[in-house]
Amino acid sequence: LLSLRNEKLPAHLNFSKGHSDIDWANEAIQICSESRPWLKSERRRIAGLSAFGFSGTNAHVVLAEPPLVSPESNKKDEVANVGETKEQLMLVSAATEPSLRKYAGKFAEWMRANPDTSLENISYTLNVKRKHQSFRLAVRGSSIDKLAEQFSEYAKEGKSKGCSTGKVRRSSQKLTSAFVFCGHGSQYIGMSRTLYQSEPVYKKALDKAISIAQQYCSAELKPLLLQSPQRELSGRIGKNEVQGELAKTLNAQLATFCVQYSLAQQWQAWGVQPNLVMGHSLGEYSAACIAKVFSIEDAVMLIAERAKLMSEYSTAGAMICAFHDEKEVQQITDEYVDASIAAINGPGIVLVSGAAASISLIGARVEECGGRISSVPIDRAFHSPLVDEMLPHYAKILEKVKFSTPRIPIISNLTGAIAGAEILTIDYWLSHSREPVQFVKGTEALHAAKLDVLIDVSPDPVLMGLDMCYGEIREKTGSQAVWLPSLRKGANDHSVMLQSLGKLYCLGLKSPSTTTSSDSVNKSVRIPTYNFDRQRCWSAAAERGVASSSITSKYTDNSANSANSANSANAENSDLTITSRPEPVSAAPDSEKPRPGQAEGALELEPGSWEKVPDSVHLVMLEHMAVVDQFLSLKIDKKSK
Numbered sequence: 001l002l003s004l005r006n007e008k009l010p011a012h013l014n015f016s017k018g019h020s021d022i023d024w025a026n027e028a029i030q031i032c033s034e035s036r037p038w039l040k041s042e043r044r045r046i047a048g049l050s051a052f053g054f055s056g057t058n059a060h061v062v063l064a065e066p067p068l069v070s071p072e073s074n075k076k077d078e079v080a081n082v083g084e085t086k087e088q089l090m091l092v093s094a095a096t097e098p099s100l101r102k103y104a105g106k107f108a109e110w111m112r113a114n115p116d117t118s119l120e121n122i123s124y125t126l127n128v129k130r131k132h133q134s135f136r137l138a139v140r141g142s143s144i145d146k147l148a149e150q151f152s153e154y155a156k157e158g159k160s161k162g163c164s165t166g167k168v169r170r171s172s173q174k175l176t177s178a179f180v181f182c183g184h185g186s187q188y189i190g191m192s193r194t195l196y197q198s199e200p201v202y203k204k205a206l207d208k209a210i211s212i213a214q215q216y217c218s219a220e221l222k223p224l225l226l227q228s229p230q231r232e233l234s235g236r237i238g239k240n241e242v243q244g245e246l247a248k249t250l251n252a253q254l255a256t257f258c259v260q261y262s263l264a265q266q267w268q269a270w271g272v273q274p275n276l277v278m279g280h281s282l283g284e285y286s287a288a289c290i291a292k293v294f295s296i297e298d299a300v301m302l303i304a305e306r307a308k309l310m311s312e313y314s315t316a317g318a319m320i321c322a323f324h325d326e327k328e329v330q331q332i333t334d335e336y337v338d339a340s341i342a343a344i345n346g347p348g349i350v351l352v353s354g355a356a357a358s359i360s361l362i363g364a365r366v367e368e369c370g371g372r373i374s375s376v377p378i379d380r381a382f383h384s385p386l387v388d389e390m391l392p393h394y395a396k397i398l399e400k401v402k403f404s405t406p407r408i409p410i411i412s413n414l415t416g417a418i419a420g421a422e423i424l425t426i427d428y429w430l431s432h433s434r435e436p437v438q439f440v441k442g443t444e445a446l447h448a449a450k451l452d453v454l455i456d457v458s459p460d461p462v463l464m465g466l467d468m469c470y471g472e473i474r475e476k477t478g479s480q481a482v483w484l485p486s487l488r489k490g491a492n493d494h495s496v497m498l499q500s501l502g503k504l505y506c507l508g509l510k511s512p513s514t515t516t517s518s519d520s521v522n523k524s525v526r527i528p529t530y531n532f533d534r535q536r537c538w539s540a541a542a543e544r545g546v547a548s549s550s551i552t553s554k555y556t557d558n559s560a561n562s563a564n565s566a567n568s569a570n571a572e573n574s575d576l577t578i579t580s581r582p583e584p585v586s587a588a589p590d591s592e593k594p595r596p597g598q599a600e601g602a603l604e605l606e607p608g609s610w611e612k613v614p615d616s617v618h619l620v621m622l623e624h625m626a627v628v629d630q631f632l633s634l635k636i637d638k639k640s641k
Contacts, residue, residue, distance in 0.1 A: 004038075004063065007037060008035060008036070008038055040065070046062065086494070087141060089138060089502055095135065096533055099531045100165075103528065108151035111148040112144070118523075121524070124524070127511045130511075133530075138164040138502025139154070139163050140162060141162070164503045169507050174510075176450075177273075178454050179264055179290060180277075180457065181287050181457050182462045186460040187377075188459065191459040191489070194494045202265065210225075212296060216254065221258065224245055260283065261296060270512040271509060271510050274455075277290055280437055280439055281343065294403055306397070313393065314386040316356055316380070317378075317384060319351060320362070320374065322373050324366050326347070328371075332366065339352060339358040341383075342381075344438060345437075345439045346439070346443075353384035354381050383437065394433065403425075411445050413438060413442065414428070416441020417445055447474060452482065452508070456485050460489045461486070464484075467483065484503055
């Protein structure tokens with residue numbers, strides 16, 4: 001490998017003279033007695049490597065340099081390969097639900113007839129180059145066959161696995177939404193791996209966040225985030241625990257923040273601008289950063305320094321989630337001076353934090369009382385008395401931060417209401433680390449805002465699951481908000497994001513562009529046009545007063561000025577059938593009939609064409625003109641009064 005890379009053949013270590021029994025002059029073999037260049041050329045360079053073990057095992061490896069490829073073609077191949085495996089989101093719409101199903105069937109047929117068309121270009125044409133109607137369908141897939149099958153199933157059944165459908169909630173207003181950020185405990189190895197590989201916006205944001213966070217920790221954060229979850233890196237992922245580097249508070253919290261920040265950037269790039277933000281404990285730092293309370297640099301500094309101070313000035317702690325009556329858990333916890341309630345996550349869902357020994361005893365007593373507990377993967381007890389010693393040191397760190405008024409309203413952990421000017425003070429963030437998280441109150445404020453969508457901007461939709469455990473808040477506030485995840489542990493990250501994006505589109509989000517690369521050039525392709533509903537639009541006046549007989553007429557140059565003369569000979573060869581109408585009170589004379597060219601923009605008719613139209617049609621048209629004239633007169637009179 002080094003010879004191929006450095007274009008040089010090293011001299012043989014122990015060779016001085018070839019064996020006399022070998023015809024060196026005529027054999028196609030040479031031994032390098034001294035180093036010589038091995039330059040690249042049109043001929044491919046190939047090398048053999050032999051190994052002879054003392055035990056008798058022999059091995060031989062043939063190495064060859066890769067074929068020379070120009071940077072331009074290499075880039076095209078890379079884009080093509082990504083496009084073949086990356087899921088694409090297809091967004092279609094129609095004015096009515098039946099039209100949407102008909103179009104889905106027509107589009108499925110078109111896809112089967114055009115199997116070689118680029119999925120990226122199809123997605124680009126549908127998502128960007130089309131006007132989007134009220135009834136919507138979002139389908140995701142990575143192959144023409146799969147997508148065509150999903151469209152066909154929706155056309156037949158009105159639903160399909162992996163598809164989202166719905167009607168726009170707000171026809172004249174933007175979709176309203178909130179970003180919700182979870183706290184410590186949702187981390188796992190490989191979170192956001194496939195999203196990083198698929199979306200340039202997310203990749204750029206994560207690279208930026210990691211470059212800032214890396215200076216505060218010794219562990220490499222990027223491998224923790226991008227390693228395949230199926231392969232262990234430095235620990236293992238358990239049901240309720242994370243071991244290895246992500247079990248350390250500093251690494252876990254920085255990694256979680258980097259993912260949350262990058263997810264928010266991706267959602268905003270897709271056109272989702274939050275009307276509210278809310279975080280849970282650590283998540284409030286992410287929420288405040290997105291709301292521009294402080295910069296990403298300050299957010300990373302605060303998270304890192306707080307974790308370091310906790311490790312330096314507090315003993316090892318633990319956290320449990322107790323599924324039991326809040327008052328009873330509070331009574332048990334009050335008996336331990338080194339433990340306290342850390343968060344009220346819901347009715348009967350209480351987070352307890354403190355010294356590891358005390359937390360173990362509290363958990364046992366909760367179970368004795370009929371409750372259930374679950375451990376939180378953290379080695380420091382935030383929101384507990386163990387925080388007190390580090391707070392004066394943390395205050396000095398907070399003095400370095402430049403606070404700004406939130407650009408997006410943020411719901412406070414301390415009060416459960418919209419934060420005011422207090423969020424710009426050092427005391428607020430000191431209390432934030434010590435006092436319990438009022439998540440239930442915050443959720444009430446969130447639902448009271450009557451938003452359309454709540455997005456869990458976290459590695460795993462923990463808060464989404466918490467909120468859906470109880471429905472009394474929704475009933476109390478009348479909220480119709482839809483929860484959507486960003487990522488989900490054990491699922492394909494990019495697929496989860498596209499599924500949520502498709503649901504947002506069906507609720508009313510403006511169509512986003514979901515191309516493979518910001519550098520790729522997408523082209524519009526000729527795809528089926530909108531499927532219009534066919535319905536009879538003949539005027540109501542023409543449908544009134546049906547007589548017992550029908551009159552047929554042939555358009556001829558010799559037609560007379562009355563309907564009767566139009567029903568003369570050759571009736572059996574007629575091209576037009578008109579139902580007779582009662583005669584109006586007075587028919588307009590021929591001189592008053594509209595003529596071509598009378599008004600600007602009037603329909604151009606050939607000379608004599610008007611006389612070819614039967615008087616029955618003239619009378620209906622005059623009746624309409626009279627009604628319109630009467631309507632306009634009434635409006636003018638009303639305005640003058």
